[in-house]
Amino acid sequence: xxxxxxxxxxxxxxxxxxxxxxxxxxxxxxxxxxxxxxxxxxxxxxxxxxxxxxxxxxxxxxxxxxxxxxxxxxxxxxxxxxxxxxxxxxxxxxxxxxxxxxxxxxxxxxxxxxxxxxxxxxxxxxxxxxxxxxxxxxxxxxxxxxxxxxxxxxxxxxxxxxxxxxxxxxxxxxxxxxxxxxxxxxxxxxxxxxxxxxxxxxxxxxxxxxxxxxxxxxxxxxxxxxxxxxxxxxxxxxxxxxxxxxxxxxxxxxxxxxxxxxxxxxxxxxxxxxxxxxxxxxxxxxxxxxxxxxxxxxx
Amino acid sequence: xxxxxxxxxxxxxxxxxxxxxxxxxxxxxxxxxxxxxxxxxxxxxxxxxxxxxxxxxxxxxxxxxxxxxxxxxxxxxxxxxxxxxxxxxxxxxxxxxxxxxxxxxxxxxxxxxxxxxxxxxxxxxxxxxxxxxxxxxxxxxxxxxxxxxxxxxxxxxxxxxxxxxxxxxxxxxxxxxxxxxxxxxxxxxxxxxxxxxxxxxxxxxxxxxxxxxxxxxxxxxxxxxxxxxxxxxxxxxxxxxxxxxxxxxxxxxxxxxxxxxxxxxxxxxxxxxxxxxxxxxxxxxxxxxxxxxxxxxxxxxxxxxxxxxxxxx
Numbered sequence: 001x002x003x004x005x006x007x008x009x010x011x012x013x014x015x016x017x018x019x020x021x022x023x024x025x026x027x028x029x030x031x032x033x034x035x036x037x038x039x040x041x042x043x044x045x046x047x048x049x050x051x052x053x054x055x056x057x058x059x060x061x062x063x064x065x066x067x068x069x070x071x072x073x074x075x076x077x078x079x080x081x082x083x084x085x086x087x088x089x090x091x092x093x094x095x096x097x098x099x100x101x102x103x104x105x106x107x108x109x110x111x112x113x114x115x116x117x118x119x120x121x122x123x124x125x126x127x128x129x130x131x132x133x134x135x136x137x138x139x140x141x142x143x144x145x146x147x148x149x150x151x152x153x154x155x156x157x158x159x160x161x162x163x164x165x166x167x168x169x170x171x172x173x174x175x176x177x178x179x180x181x182x183x184x185x186x187x188x189x190x191x192x193x194x195x196x197x198x199x200x201x202x203x204x205x206x207x208x209x210x211x212x213x214x215x216x217x218x219x220x221x222x223x224x225x226x227x228x229x230x231x232x233x234x235x236x237x238x239x240x241x242x243x244x245x246x247x248x249x250x251x252x253x254x255x256x257x258x259x260x261x262x263x264x265x266x267x268x269x270x271x272x273x274x275x276x277x278x279x280x281x282x283x284x285x286x287x288x289x290x291x292x293x294x295x296x297x298x299x
Numbered sequence: 300x301x302x303x304x305x306x307x308x309x310x311x312x313x314x315x316x317x318x319x320x321x322x323x324x325x326x327x328x329x330x331x332x333x334x335x336x337x338x339x340x341x342x343x344x345x346x347x348x349x350x351x352x353x354x355x356x357x358x359x360x361x362x363x364x365x366x367x368x369x370x371x372x373x374x375x376x377x378x379x380x381x382x383x384x385x386x387x388x389x390x391x392x393x394x395x396x397x398x399x400x401x402x403x404x405x406x407x408x409x410x411x412x413x414x415x416x417x418x419x420x421x422x423x424x425x426x427x428x429x430x431x432x433x434x435x436x437x438x439x440x441x442x443x444x445x446x447x448x449x450x451x452x453x454x455x456x457x458x459x460x461x462x463x464x465x466x467x468x469x470x471x472x473x474x475x476x477x478x479x480x481x482x483x484x485x486x487x488x489x490x491x492x493x494x495x496x497x498x499x500x501x502x503x504x505x506x507x508x509x510x511x512x513x514x515x516x517x518x519x520x521x522x523x524x525x526x527x528x529x530x531x532x533x534x535x536x537x538x539x540x541x542x543x544x545x546x547x548x549x550x551x552x553x554x555x556x557x558x559x560x561x562x563x564x565x566x567x568x569x570x571x572x573x574x575x576x577x578x579x580x581x582x583x584x585x586x587x588x589x590x591x592x593x594x595x596x597x598x599x600x601x602x603x604x605x606x607x608x609x610x611x612x
Contacts, residue, residue, distance in 0.1 A: 133310075137317035140589040142551025145569065149322075149581050152573040153329045229442055233555050236444045239573045252445055256559075259452050270445035277440035285436070 027290075039282035046276050050096030057090035061246045070262045080264035082255065092269050095246040099228055100276070102162055102247075106227035107220045109166025114173020115216065119204060121174065122181025132178070135171040143168050147230055148239055158241050165230055169223045176215045184208050214291035221284035225277045232273050248273050300604070307600060311593050318593075322585040323367050326578045327360065337380055337576045350380070354579075376583035381575045386583035389568060396466055396557065396564035400480050400487065401549045407488020408495050408545060413538065415492065416499025420507060421526060431496060438493035443552045447486045447559035454482055464561035483560045487552045491545050498541035502534035509533070535606045543599040547592050 031037075049056055059077075065085035073080040079088035121131035138146070150164035184190055184207070193203045228248075234240030235249025243250050248269040255265030329336055334350040351357055354377075355366055370377070376386035419431040455463040461482040467475045506512065507530055515525040554566030561567075565584060572580035 133313055134317055137314045137321060137589075140314060140318055140547070140592045141321075141585060142547045142554070142588060142592070144551040144554055145585065145588055148554070148569065148573055149325055149585055152576065152581055153325055153578070155330070225440070229440075232442050233444060236442075237555065237558055237570050237573075239570065249442075252442075252448070256448050259448055260456060263452060266445065266448055270442065270449075273442055273445065274437070274440050278437055281436050281440055 033286050033290075035282055036286040039279040039286075042275055043279040043283065046096060046272065046279070047100060049093045050100050053090070053093040053097055057087065057093055059087035059090045061091045061094035062086060063090075070258065072262075073264055079268040080262060082251075082262065082265050083258055088251070088265055088268055091246040091251050092248070092272050095248050095251055095269060096272060096276075098158060098241065098245060098247045099231055099249070099273070102158060102165070102231040102241075103224045103227040103276075105162040106165040106169060106231075107224050109162060110169035110173050110223050110227075111216055111220055113166060113170040114219075115177050115209070115212065117170065117174035118177025119181050119208060119212075122178040123185055123200075123204065123208065128178075131174075135174050135178075138167075138171045139175075141168075143226070143230060144233055147234060148237070151234060151239055156240060156242065158245075161231060161234060161240050165227050168230070169226065172223065173216065173219050176219045177212055180212055180215050181208055184211055218284055218288045218291060221280055221287055225280035225284065228273060228277055228280070304601065307597055311597055314593055315590060318589040319368065319371055319586055320364075322582045322589075323364060325585070326582045327363075329578070332356075333578060337578060339576075353378075371586070376586065377579035379572070379577055379580045381572075381577050382580070386579050389580060390565060390583060390587055393563060393565045393568045396476075396480065396562045397550075397553050397566060399477065400483055400553050400557070400562065400564065401546070403477075403480055403484035404487035404491060404549050404552070405542070405545065407484055408491040408549075409542070411489065412492035412495025413499050415496040416538075417503055417526065417531060419496065419500040420503035423504060428500075432500070435493040435496040438490050438496075441490060443486055443490050444555050444559045446490065447483065447556055450482055450486055451559070466562050479560075479562070483556045483562065487549055487556050491548055491552065494545055494548065495538070495541055499534070499538050502537040503530060505537075506530050506533045533607070536603055539599050539602060539606065543596040546595045550588050550592065 053061075063086060065081070068077070068081050068085040069083055071077055071081040071085075077087050077089065079092060081087055082091070117131055117135065121128045121135070141149075147161075147164045147168045150167060151160055154160035154164060190203060190207050193207055198206075231240060231247065232249035232252070235243075235247045236253045238253065240249060241247055243253065251269040252266045255262070255269075258265055326333065332347065332351070334347045334354060334356055335342065338346055338350060355363055358366070374387060376390075378384065379386055379389050382389050415431050415435070419428045422428050451463055455461045462479050464479075466479050509530075511533075512525060512530050515529045516522075520529075553564065554569060556562075557564040557566035558570055565588070569581060569584045571577075572584070
């Protein structure tokens with residue numbers, strides 16, 4: 001039952017402009033986009049292969065067969081073998097588990113921090129000035145440099161890589177969330193909620209956060225893509241996860257020494273990165289177009 | 300105008316103060332004793348105590364911060380533990396390859412990105428436009444280190460057109476050193492051109508429908524003049540903005556690319572510093588690179604009035 005305000009006003013106001021019609025229009029737009037469908041299929045295939053790696057791969061990612069070292073791609077080894085005779089296909093799909101997990105978890109950390117910073121900055125004018133300066137300052141550091149520095153002090157583990165990349169991408173989310181919050185704050189339904197005495201935390205939860213879903217989704221998709229690239233970069237430089245752990249970056253790093261005799265070692269993990277990031281960028285672009293508020297007019 | 304410049308410089312000072320504070324904090328959040336971590340597990344307690352004293356880690360945090368900021372104002376970024384020289388000197392010694400690489404990569408990115416963006420906008424919706432947009436997105440999806448390795452294999456090892464790695468012999472002339480930067484600059488520039496292409500296209504699309512473009516065509520001006528003198532000039536401001544943003548991407552990209560191509564630049568210095576836990580170098584690099592980014596963006600902000608006389612501060 002809806003709680004009632006002491007003044008007799010219902011505590012629960014109807015939610016802001018309903019998100020459903022926008023999502024419905026967006027879904028229709030997305031369905032029509034053939035390139036997007038292809039990108040979704042490719043990304044799902046990469047995710048499925050990574051998730052089911054232990055079932056799909058015939059060989060373990062670290063299983064060595066020196067007699068089969070540096071073998072070119074064949075029916076027995078789709079992506080060839082490395083200098084220890086390890087199956088590159090198995091390493092790439094097992095590595096994908098870590099690379100994709102790092103990307104996905106980074107999105108969660110960046111969005112959690114970014115939404116908090118962005119909403120505080122956009123909704124509370126008193127905090128805006130300083131938070132905007134902090135966000136601007138964080139964006140003055142190149143992504144990879146800040147990530148390297150953070151991993152250097154936190155230690156080269158997967159969780160620290162995720163925390164570091166989450167911090168690096170937080171300002172991007174914060175900027176987008178702040179901009180949207182500034183607009184939402186002035187909309188009639190939020191003003192009405194304030195005028196009716198709805199507590200701030202409820203306004204933020206019910207009216208602001210819910211309407212931030214679209215920009216966060218779009219931004220999250222792009223951050224997923226950037227984080228995959230950045231994690232691979234950190235692993236390649238040897239400052240990310242341990243070089244013993246197969247990730248797309250560490251496999252390329254190890255393969256560069258054999259680039260001449262066995263280019264497949266670095267070729268396939270690189271292609272896995274490009275396919276995943278390219279698909280995510282197409283999806284992000286399509287989501288941004290589809291969730292554009294201007295589409296509301298078509299409802 | 301002067302008031303605006305003063306305001307911008309003041310804003311920049313605030314950003315730099317926060318940048319320095321973030322850099323200070325990052326190095327102090329090390330779990331455990333930073334001196335012990337820097338020296339490694341084999342260090343003796345006396346060595347650790349000595350380093351703690353040298354870095355001033357025994358003082359309370361606010362005192363450390365005050366000394367750090369005071370030193371920073373005099374241009375002192377601390378002393379590298381492993382190189383045993385001032386961080387400023389270490390950075391200055393490594394600056395040339397990084398600056399040259401960033402400038403060359405910016406030129407490559409502009410030479411590819413601006414024409415591609417203009418053609419894409421003028422031929423909006425055509426196959427050329429779709430292909431350009433697709434390639435731009437693909438460019439933003441390729442890891443620079445991977446493309447670098449592929450380029451080395453193809454252009455340097457197979458075709459022998461460029462040196463495989465390094466920055467030339469110690470006595471190599473400037474042109475010889477630049478030759479070593481061509482391949483890394485191509486890699487960085489190609490990948491960074493993606494962002495410039497997309498921004499140029501969007502900016503051109505905004506102005507191509509404007510009245511003055513239509514008037515230019517109605518006057519019978521040739522298409523080149525209409526596009527380059529009327530449309531592009533007015534589309535330049537967002538393009539300039541993205542060039543400023545690209546600097547951060549390029550400086551970051553240079554860190555990774557330098558490692559792939561074995562260039563003795565700032566990127567290589569910082570990666571070595573991370574592997575050796577040389578925190579003063581990491582801290583100093585963070586501050587200097589962020590300062591370069593902030594300065595470039597301030598310069599670009601001030602350039603707006605030059606490229607577009609309508610902009611008045």
